[in-house]
Each structure stands twice: as C-alpha cells, then as structure tokens.
Amino acid sequence: MKKADIQRFFEILRTENPEPKGELNYTNPYTLLVAVALSAQATDIGVNKATEKLFKIVKTPQDMLKLGEDGLKDHIKTIGLYNTKAKNVMAAAEMLVRDYGGKVPEDRDELVKLPGVGRKTANVVLNIAFGHETIAVDTHLFRVSNRTGLAPGATPEAVEAKLEKVIPPEFRRHAHHWLILHGRYICKARKPSCPVCPVRDVCGFKDKTEY
C-alpha cells in the first residue's frame, strides 16, 4: 500500500473510533494476561462469559493458585482448548509468584517465558496494560494486513515487523485495536463487508464488491 494511502487508512479509522477499546474484559495486567491466554481460537464473547465469574474470585496469580486447576476448569469448560489452557494458566501463576513476586513483568522476553504466553499475547499485554507501542498480530491483523495490502507477510512475525515500519508513529499506540476491530466487524474472514467499508478507497483487495 502507498504511504499516502496508509496515512489515509488510519486517519479514517481514527475518525470513526478516536479511542478504540478491546472487547476482552479485565481488571488489571494479570487478568488481562489470563483473558488473552484464554482467547486463543475463541471469541471474546465466549471468553468474557467465562471470566465474568472467574475474575470476581481471581485477581492475582495467588488467587489462581488457591482456586486450583480443577476449579479453573470448571470456569472455562465452555472455551475451546480449555484443558491445555487451564494447565498453562496454573503453571504461569506458579512462575509469576515464584520468580516475579506475583507481578506481571513489563518485558517481552520475560513474558514469553510464561507457559501459554507467546509473542502475540506478550505484545497485547505490553501494548494494553503497559502502554508500549507494540503491535500484536493476531488472526485479524494477519488477515487484514495481507488482504488490504497494508503489510503483507507470510508469518505473523513478518507482518509485525512490516507494520512497525509502515505505520506512522502517531497511529502506533492504537493500531492493534483499530485493526482488530476493523477485522472483526468489516474485513471479516468469511464475508468481508466491502460495500460498506470505510477504507475501501485505499484498500488493495481485488474484488471490492464481493459479499
């Protein structure tokens, strides 16, 4: 995508949604970390449904250890991949208490050491909980970046690197949320709403009228 079009792309998204917010519910850096870890291959709505009760009981990794793996499973059985997620969340809680004083580290290399936390989840926590200008490339950003021609890449890592190069500094802070929301409601995987897309004029997607 041309530099001028990229500028327009984000100006349009910013105009429509000046302060974009994610749709995963959380109360602090730890619950954000848990919510994002649970959200792999699942919808926000499904995760929020489970965490609504969970986060009334659990606010810290210490709370999570008290609840226990079976107790956690009871809360998240409606979420896909719940077995491995429960195991990872418990192991991460142990590590947070033992090695980090129960605090979520503000460092990607440290975050990625936690079981069930990969680069994408770490980047979300750094961006949303700590205000870093990191761009977490999830399924939506990967699809939108490639489809529109904003930042094509074969892997999420490649797309992330390209996004950091092409997105003007003024848009980096909110780029993740703008793109994820655009991907969820307009530039959808199955049936993109190109006819009503606000950025269709600067989009490189071939069949713009497909629906």
Add this chain to the structure above:
DNA sequence: CTCCCGATAT
C-alpha cells in the same frame, strides 16, 4: 506440521 477443542456464524 499436528494437536488442543467448545461455541458460533455461515
């Protein structure tokens, strides 16, 4: 690359 894996949209 495969496995994990329930809920929802199409």
Add this chain to the structure above:
DNA sequence: ATATCAGGAG
C-alpha cells in the same frame, strides 16, 4: 456440515 474464533507448544 464446516469454517472460524484476540495462539501456543511439542
């Protein structure tokens, strides 16, 4: 009936 959903680990 099947594709997809705020991915990560082996």
